[in-house]
Amino acid sequence: MKKLSSKQQEKLIQLLYNLLSNGFNLTEVIAFLRKSQLLLPVYVTSMEASLLKGNGLVDMLAALGYSDAVMTQINLADKHGNIKLTLEKIQDYLSQFRQIKRKTIEAVTYPIILLVFLVVIMLGLRHYLIPQLESQNALTDLLLHLPHYFLGFCLLLLLLIGSFYLYARSCSRLRLFSQLSYYPIIGSLLRQYLTAYYAREWGNLIGQGLELITILEMMSNEKSQLMRELAKDIKQSLLAGQSFHQRVAAYPFFKKELSLMIEYGDIKSKLGQELDIYSQESWETFFSQLNRATQWIQPIIFLVVAVVIVMIYAAILLPIYQHMGDVF
Template sequence: MSVKHQAVLFETVADLLENGFSMQAALRFVVDIHGHDFQVLTPVLQQLAAGESLASALQAYIAVDLYYQLLIAEQHGALTATLIQAGHLMRTRTTQQQQIRRLLQYPILLLVVLFSTVGVVRTMIMPNFAAINPTPATGLTSWQWLLIGVGGVIGSCLLVGAAYLSRLPIRRRYARLARLPLIGPLVKAYCGYYLTMNAGMLLAGGLGLRGICEVSTHFKSQSLLQQQGAWIEHGLLAGQSLPDLIAADRLLPDELILLIGKANPAEQLSQELLYFANVQYQKLVRQLNRLISWIQPTMFLIIAGVILVTYMNILLPMYHSMGEILK
């Protein structure tokens, strides 16, 4: 399902559950009321009627990380709160996608006008000057070769980097992305929110650290929770302490060391982790909004660069031709 439809689904179901609806009745309401786009959830209703859990019924329609978050929430009695949080996250993503499209509309329009102008100058004006004042053909200038070379190197690096990251397990992929200057803080904030939220729910369900690691081993191997649990369990078996593991992990916020170091009872620690997960979520939203605010200035800088290159590539030779004509 699209992010927008997931936001509507989770928010509506959470609201109906809080008002006394059963899960099946809440899903039926969503399918009946929200139109054709939600008819794809009809098989979900059939699976719920057959006794399947919500997470299992929605598995084919949502991302694997969200699936395990719902699964853990169902098993440990925090489904409504998790649906509310998931709905807020999806709603935020939808709002930010709309904001990005809105910010890009004007710069993209300027780029279209600019490249159209360049095309008109090259195809209709420059040939006239060349016919009046023919000059011997020359190759590309040094700065043009430099631009082509820099663009080729950057493009090749991006392609190689994307291919390399796509082959990595998800936990190592996130760890690599967390080192990057722009998206690294976003990756760390998201992983801090996601892992802390699920750890808090598992603790609230009565599991200890060993139990959490044991539960995570039963998840699919491509999920972040399974790989994170396996990494922590391997470190503990190797004799490392949990604070040392947190300090060495790029995906976990350092504040967790303070929370775990207080040695509070499991119930209090779970509440603190859940609250801290909400703090990480708010941090993620702020960082995303800050990054979005840089989109339009960056686009205008790109446009300024294109204008400068266009001036050097087209207008300067045209002025030279005009000077030769005036002589």
């Protein structure tokens, strides 16, 4: 069964939020989806089969292609939180990501087509025009080999991505995210994302009156590897006499403000509420940063294209001008 697209995932979350907010249970939700045909029958059948096995909302949605981050939020809320509020926040989360994904695709599509077109032009110049030039220079030599350089760069990039993927699979998530947090752009986005994500989850659970040890037990049973490793590490720190906010401050992939919010919120006994408010601000900052980062993609690609075009003109015209100078 094909997984739901990002737009369909957002639409289904919106439907679930609206139906559950109006008093529907899961059986009635599935019956409504089947009658209304707002979701393809194959997906409704999958959800119904999962429900008949006694599974909850998380298992019903897991087969439809939702990410582990979304599944973890729903699972925690389904056990000890406000599921309707969580669905509303997930809907906004998916909407923001879909918009940024769409803008990124729009930003890179035309420049990439232009780059491919330039590579074709360079291949034509390499085989037909440049060999006919009486004199050649460093630029013409560079243009002759530029397609090879471009192909080599693409292969090197694929090799680096493959190596990183293999390393990430074998490395613990705590170590991996700690290392990534020190890189300039990726690190900033990663810190903002994880801070917003965990501030919201901890805020929701603490706001429901759950003790920290109960929250850690729940985290240790989640699908997210990072969440499980965090739960284990924080438990060990608490047993060693370290406080919760001190341990959070030691993680480089969290912003320092998160530990301060935990420390002062705990003193005023309003930790859940303050973390929830802080997470909302953090999500807004994250999506704003991500949007600004994607806006740099198109200018950078256009700059590369412009440099290549200037090189092509220079490689063609310089030998002509040199020949004219020799004549006159």
